Amino acid sequence: MNFTEKARKHIDSCRFCWMCRHICPIGNATGQERNNARARALCLSLVMRGAEKPEAVAENVYECALCSACVKECATGWDPVYFILEARKELATEGKLPSYIEKMLDNYEKSGCVYSAAEENxxxxxxxxxxxxxxxxxxxxxxxxxxxxxxxxxxxxxxxxxxxxxxxxxxxxxxxxxxxxxxxxxxxxxxxxxxxxxxxxxxxxxxxxxxxxxxxxxxxxxxxxxxxxxxxxxxxxSFIAANLDKLKVKNKGVAIAPQDPFALGRELNETEPLRKIAAAAGKVTEMLNNRKDTFIAGSAIMAEYMPEVMKAVALRRFGDAAAAGAEVMLTCSPSEHAVVKDVAFDGVKALSVAELLLE
Ligand code: SF4
Ligand code: SF4
CATH class of the missing domain: 3.40.50 (Rossmann fold)
Incomplete structure (x- = not known):
């Protein structure tokens, strides 16, 4: 793999560091040491030094959700998402992708969509x-x-x-x-x-x-x-939050935990519209790890090749919602909703913004 100088520096800085090992939602769901930023960096550093073949670490590279929880946690500013993205590019260039990723790319080439059997309802x-x-x-x-x-x-x-x-x-x-x-x-x-x-x-x-x-x-x-x-x-x-007055929402007093997708909570810093919607329909209760500290509740694209892990990720997030006393976990990401909708958890139901407000 031909990593850039920047990626090499990030890999070498992460490979012996344990500081964010508790933060990886995939590592927390699987309980496996291989699923944290440090382990991914260690695997890639072995490839960088010629001690391991790229294909031997390819699966590990695709077990990262690119959720940037580790990046946010890093006190020294290193960025595992940067080198994981570069590793994926290199695996694609060298033709060393896992077969399930190849299959999704084939789908994309044929239909413009990575999902298999992609027929619209x-x-x-x-x-x-x-x-x-x-x-x-x-x-x-x-x-x-x-x-x-x-x-x-x-x-x-x-x-x-x-x-x-x-x-x-x-x-x-x-x-x-x-x-x-x-x-x-x-x-x-x-x-x-x-x-x-x-x-x-x-x-x-x-x-x-x-x-x-x-x-x-x-x-x-x-x-x-x-x-x-x-x-x-x-x-x-944010559009729905700004137009709540037109929707005549009834507040039923139910305890609602907003589930911030990382793309909004961390990357775009947009967290309050979801809370405004939740407050209109019930009472907001915050989960541990919310807003920029959020954990993912699932990923539609990862569910294509690691559905059981995605289910475990969702269950952990339901657990966070239950611990906060929530009856509803409110999602605003179709990618997360696609996973949580099929996971049952006693006492907490997952609702999307549309489900909550149309109910
Ligand atoms: S991202 Fe930061 S905290 Fe995490 S392994 Fe790398 S150097 Fe350590
Ligand atoms: S980006 Fe997310 S899934 Fe990937 S190593 Fe960091 S915390 Fe884990």
């Missing part, structure tokens, strides 16, 4: 048809929402309709690049996906992102790649 097609006419506002759903959290995506469209805004949903939505970046890092393919998506976004005055992962990549990465987006960019959560 009829109810979603119907909901999209209601918004096929061009308006000033695009509602960008994301492939995770369309293909892995379909029923809830229909509800999100219904909720947006209730605000009275006129909006468009693209018939064939392109990837924002977030999923392909997750798989192979900052490559030419990822930047091409970004340019392709930007063409669509620039046809509108406003873009509302259902998936925080899309909002994050467009706001933070597109500029780095020289891809300009001139539309006003708004998350679904």
């Amino acid at each position: 009829v109810s979603l097609t119907e909901a999209k048809k209601r918004h096929s006419i061009k308006t000033d506002t695009l509602f960008l759903l994301s492939h995770a929402a369309i293909y892995r959290d379909c029923a809830d995506t229909v509800k999100s469209i219904e909720l947006l309709e209730k605000t009275g805004i006129k909006f468009t949903v693209a018939e064939n939505e392109p990837s924002s690049g977030a999923d392909i970046r997750f798989l192979i890092g900052d490559t030419g393919e990822t930047q091409e996906a970004a340019r392709n998506c930007a063409k669509l976004l620039n046809e509108y005055k406003t873009v509302i992102f259902l998936n925080p992962d899309d909002a994050e990549i467009v706001v933070r990465e597109y500029k780095e790649w020289g891809t300009e987006v001139n539309a006003k960019l708004v998350t679904f959560t």
Whole structure:
């Protein structure tokens, strides 16, 4: 693997450090030493020094959620997400990817979507048809929402309709690049996906992102790649929070724990709209590790190749919600909702923003 000087420095700094080992949601879910930032760095340092083959560490490289919990925790400013993304790019370049990642890339090449058997649900097609006419506002759903959290995506469209805004949903939505970046890092393919998506976004005055992962990549990465987006960019959560008065929400007093997706809590520093929504429908109760300290509750793309670990990740987050006395864990990420919706936990139910407000 041809790591850059910067990645080498970060790998060598992390490989003997234990300071963030307690913070990795994957390591906490599996209980395995291999699943923390330090272990990933140690594996990659062995490859860097020629003591191990790249394919021997490839699976470990894909067991990282890129959630940046370790980056936030690091007092000395080292960045495991940086070198993990570079390792994924190198594995792709060298043709040493795990077979399940190859399969997702094949899907992407054939259909523009990394998810297998990616057929859209009829109810979603119907909901999209209601918004096929061009308006000033695009509602960008994301492939995770369309293909892995379909029923809830229909509800999100219904909720947006209730605000009275006129909006468009693209018939064939392109990837924002977030999923392909997750798989192979900052490559030419990822930047091409970004340019392709930007063409669509620039046809509108406003873009509302259902998936925080899309909002994050467009706001933070597109500029780095020289891809300009001139539309006003708004998350679904912040749009709904700003329009609560139109939704006539009844407060039932239920204890609600907001689950901050890391893309909002850490990367975009957007945490209060979700709490405003929760406060309108019930009473907010905070989980341990909230806002910028959040832990993931799941990841749709990782559930494709490590579903049991994602289930364990979700259960731990349900446990945090229960410990905070919550009856509801409120999610605003289709990628997380796609996982938590299928996990049962006594006493706490997971609801999306649309489920909570339409209930
Ligand atoms: S990110 Fe910081 S705290 Fe974590 S292993 Fe690296 S140097 Fe240590
Ligand atoms: S980015 Fe997240 S999943 Fe990856 S090593 Fe850091 S804490 Fe663990």
